[in-house]
Structure formats: C-alpha cells, structure tokens
Amino acid sequence: xTLASERYNIHSQxxxxxSKYVGTGHADLSxxxxxxxxxxxxxxxxxxxxxxxxxxxxxxNESKARTKFNLMQKMLLxxxxxxxxxxx
Numbered sequence: 001x002t003l004a005s006e007r008y009n010i011h012s013q014x015x016x017x018x019s020k021y022v023g024t025g026h027a028d029l030s031x032x033x034x035x036x037x038x039x040x041x042x043x044x045x046x047x048x049x050x051x052x053x054x055x056x057x058x059x060x061n062e063s064k065a066r067t068k069f070n071l072m073q074k075m076l077l078x079x080x081x082x083x084x085x086x087x088x
Contacts, residue, residue, distance in 0.1 A: 030083075032079060032082055032083055035078075035079045036078055036079050039074075039075075039078030039079060040075050040078055043071045043072075043074055043075050043078065044075070046071055047068055047071050047072065050064075053067055053068055053071075056071075
C-alpha cells in the first residue's frame with residue numbers, strides 16, 4: 001500500500017521538476033533536444049565562471065570578451081540544425 005503511494009508521490013515530484021526546469025527533460029524528449037540542453041547549460045556555466053573564461057581565453061589566445069561572445073554564439077545552435085522529424 002505505501003509502495004504505491006510512494007511511487008505516485010515520486011512521479012508527481014518528477015513531473016513538477018520537469019515542468020519547472022526545462023533541462024530536466026521529460027518522457028518525449030529526443031536525443032537531440034537533450035544534447036542541446038546539456039551544451040547550453042555547459043556554455044552558460046562557463047560564461048558565469050570567470051576563471052573558466054580566463055582559461056579558455058588563454059588557451060584560444062583571444063580576449064575574455066571575444067571568448068564570452070564566442071560561447072554565446074555557440075548557444076544558438078550548439079549541436080547543429082535539428083534533425084528532420086519523421087512522420088508517423
């Protein structure tokens with residue numbers, strides 16, 4: 001009896017998280033959409049951590065502003081164009 005109620009409670013919590021945060025995904029999330037979320041989260045984290053921007057700018061021999069700009073540009077299409085959807 002408690003196992004069924006715990007399962008329902010966990011399922012409702014998961015649905016709440018998925019509706020609140022886009023990056024947590026859902027049952028119908030495609031591989032492409034998941035990868036786009038992962039890449040965008042990574043780029044946003046890199047931009048927010050100034051030490052990472054400093055490291056990337058040093059490695060790429062670019063200014064910090066140019067490195068941030070490049071990371072922002074990569075957020076537009078991080079995994080290329082989306083695949084064409086197949087008709088069912």
